[in-house]
Amino acid sequence: MRGVRSTLVWLAAIVAASALAFWLGGYATDVYRKMLIWVALALSYNFLFGIVGQVAFSHFAFAGVGAYGVVILAHKLGMPFGAALVLALALCALLAFIVALPSTRLEGFYLALATLAFSQLVIVVISEGGDLTGGTGGIANYRLPSVFGYAIRGPWYTVLLVLLVAFTLWTLRRLDYSAFGRACRAIRDNAVAAAAMGVDVRRVKVQAFTLTSTLAGLAGIAYAYIDNVINPPVFGLENIFLLLFMVIVGGSGSHVGAIVGAVFLYLAPFVLEPIVGHGFLLVFGVLVVLTILFRPSGLAGLLNRRTARGTT
Amino acid sequence: MSDNPLIAVGGLTKHFGGLTAVEDLGLDLFPGEILALIGPNGAGKTTTFNLIAGVFAPSAGSIMFGGARIDGLPVHRIASLGLMRTFQHNMPFAGMSLTDNILVGCHTRCDSRPLDILLGRRRVRDQEAAARRRAAELISFLGLQDRIDDHVSTLSFGEGRLLELARALAGQPRVILLDEPAAGLTQPEMARLGAAIRDIAARGIAVLLIEHDMHFLFPLAHRIVVLNFGRKIAEGEPDGIARDPEVIEAYLGEAVGGMAARQGHA
Numbered sequence: 132m133r134g135v136r137s138t139l140v141w142l143a144a145i146v147a148a149s150a151l152a153f154w155l156g157g158y159a160t161d162v163y164r165k166m167l168i169w170v171a172l173a174l175s176y177n178f179l180f181g182i183v184g185q186v187a188f189s190h191f192a193f194a195g196v197g198a199y200g201v202v203i204l205a206h207k208l209g210m211p212f213g214a215a216l217v218l219a220l221a222l223c224a225l226l227a228f229i230v231a232l233p234s235t236r237l238e239g240f241y242l243a244l245a246t247l248a249f250s251q252l253v254i255v256v257i258s259e260g261g262d263l264t265g266g267t268g269g270i271a272n273y274r275l276p277s278v279f280g281y282a283i284r285g286p287w288y289t290v291l292l293v294l295l296v297a298f299t300l301w302t303l304r305r306l307d308y309s310a311f312g313r314a315c316r317a318i319r320d321n322a323v324a325a326a327a328m329g330v331d332v333r334r335v336k337v338q339a340f341t342l343t344s345t346l347a348g349l350a351g352i353a354y355a356y357i358d359n360v361i362n363p364p365v366f367g368l369e370n371i372f373l374l375l376f377m378v379i380v381g382g383s384g385s386h387v388g389a390i391v392g393a394v395f396l397y398l399a400p401f402v403l404e405p406i407v408g409h410g411f412l413l414v415f416g417v418l419v420v421l422t423i424l425f426r427p428s429g430l431a432g433l434l435n436r437r438t439a440r441g442t443t
Numbered sequence: 444m445s446d447n448p449l450i451a452v453g454g455l456t457k458h459f460g461g462l463t464a465v466e467d468l469g470l471d472l473f474p475g476e477i478l479a480l481i482g483p484n485g486a487g488k489t490t491t492f493n494l495i496a497g498v499f500a501p502s503a504g505s506i507m508f509g510g511a512r513i514d515g516l517p518v519h520r521i522a523s524l525g526l527m528r529t530f531q532h533n534m535p536f537a538g539m540s541l542t543d544n545i546l547v548g549c550h551t552r553c554d555s556r557p558l559d560i561l562l563g564r565r566r567v568r569d570q571e572a573a574a575r576r577r578a579a580e581l582i583s584f585l586g587l588q589d590r591i592d593d594h595v596s597t598l599s600f601g602e603g604r605l606l607e608l609a610r611a612l613a614g615q616p617r618v619i620l621l622d623e624p625a626a627g628l629t630q631p632e633m634a635r636l637g638a639a640i641r642d643i644a645a646r647g648i649a650v651l652l653i654e655h656d657m658h659f660l661f662p663l664a665h666r667i668v669v670l671n672f673g674r675k676i677a678e679g680e681p682d683g684i685a686r687d688p689e690v691i692e693a694y695l696g697e698a699v700g701g702m703a704a705r706q707g708h709a
Binding site: 319 | 547553574
């Protein structure tokens with residue numbers, strides 16, 4: 132019964148989020164699509180930061196590896212799209228594994244430092260990649276090829292992005308509510324005790340980092356076909372802090388929190404910018420500090436309290 | 444008790460720089476036995492625990508577990524062989540519920556490979572169901588039913604001690620190391636803990652514990668090993684230990700020694 136009910140909830144949510152795509156106009160569609168990408172990225176970043184407790188700054192770099200990977204392979208080198216997609220994801224997984232292997236061995240901020248360096252390296256490579264990466268101007272003038280004669284265009288591409296978010300959420304939730312997820316949370320809370328319970332701390336950290344970074348790569352690939360343009364600044368360090376804010380304000384460690392945080396902070400500037408201009412960044416900063424000080428469970432914590440009170 | 448020791452420690456030595464924390468220590472631990480390590484502060488008890496559990500590699504000597512050498516193996520490998528421990532200070536997973544804390548203890552009994560989990564393999568589901576049953580059993584065994592889905596931050600100190608024990612038992616260990624399990628407990632909690640430890644040993648699990656409370660320990664332990672400055676100064680049944688002049692001088696003191704001896708007879 133519970134299985135049937137949860138399947139229905141998933142279906143209803145996917146249908147509702149997809150239906151929106153057919154109703155929105157051109158500009159709103161663009162906003163909606165980018166919001167979906169932010170939600171997908173916030174979900175996987177939340178798993179790494181909020182559930183495994185790993186501070187990494189490479190999430191957008193891996194999105195960039197995915198985006199540039201697929202576009203270069205499919206459109207510059209003329210590889211079949213399916214092969215380019217798989218290869219771009221494999222590249223993300225391989226690079227994530229290589230970055231995680233030495234840095235998770237060390238305690239504390241080494242992962243942060245290693246991922247910071249990796250992010251800068253990715254930006255340098257795609258900015259200086261000459262004709263292959265298009266330099267600072269990036270790559271444009273490519274289109275998502277038809278797969279088996281079907282061209283996914285217009286609102287149907289938005290539906291694909293909804294499915295990307297659904298797939299990301301499903302994957303991460305399934306991992307979370309398992310021995311793997313419990314091991315991740317145990318490492319976050321007390322790595323010494325986790326090891327004493329038989330958790331191979333290093334292995335789990337490497338697995339989690341590789342998995343979440345590959346999901347970031349997948350979101351990057353989906354991003355590449357929204358405007359059919361990719362360029363270096365999107366994958367730089369500025370966005371990673373907004374992603375971190377989304378996860379913290381939404382409620383670190385909570386899947387619902389990651390979604391709510393991403394939607395809230397992505398849409399907030401559209402409301403705030405006409406009023407306070409670029410001052411909205413200051414508003415974000417204050418919001419993050421207030422969350423950390425007064426409500427570490429974030430917006431998700433507020434929602435939980437509401438529902439808990441409702442049931443009693 | 445069977446003839447073969449489950450844990451056999453021989454010539455165990457650990458130096459930290461110029462300091463010798465444990466020197467040439469030998470001890471055997473049999474299935475179903477409650478063996479206590481006692482001695483003054485700094486005698487090397489917790490270091491011995493950490494050596495057996497794999498936190499440190501010994502400077503010399505060997506540690507056998509079920510006939511295979513485990514010294515030098517990482518902590519998680521030793522745990523997965525069936526050796527679990529509790530800590531001197533409560534170390535709960537503070538962001539998780541009581542049940543989830545205990546389920547982490549089942550880690551070695553569950554397939555935690557991400558791919559198997561995502562594919563929803565039958566083995567994963569069966570092991571998860573078994574782990575949840577075991578966690579529920581342990582919760583009622585230790586009398587924590589009322590706290591089942593509570594956040595561990597709301598547990599009392601004594602309940603936290605019991606959680607440490609439940610988490611260590613969840614992995615169905617063959618050996619359990621308890622580092623001062625009774626420290627800070629009230630009398631009723633201590634009685635509950637003592638009964639639980641007897642019950643654990645009766646199931647054939649080997650129990651090695653460090654304890655400072657001799658009133659708690661003497662009626663409970665089958666055998667006692669006394670350490671002083673990293674060396675074993677005595678070993679035997681509680682009665683004999685309580686009367687050993689060297690032990691009395693080094694650790695127990697006259698009054699406690701006499702009291703413990705009387706309690707041992709009772």
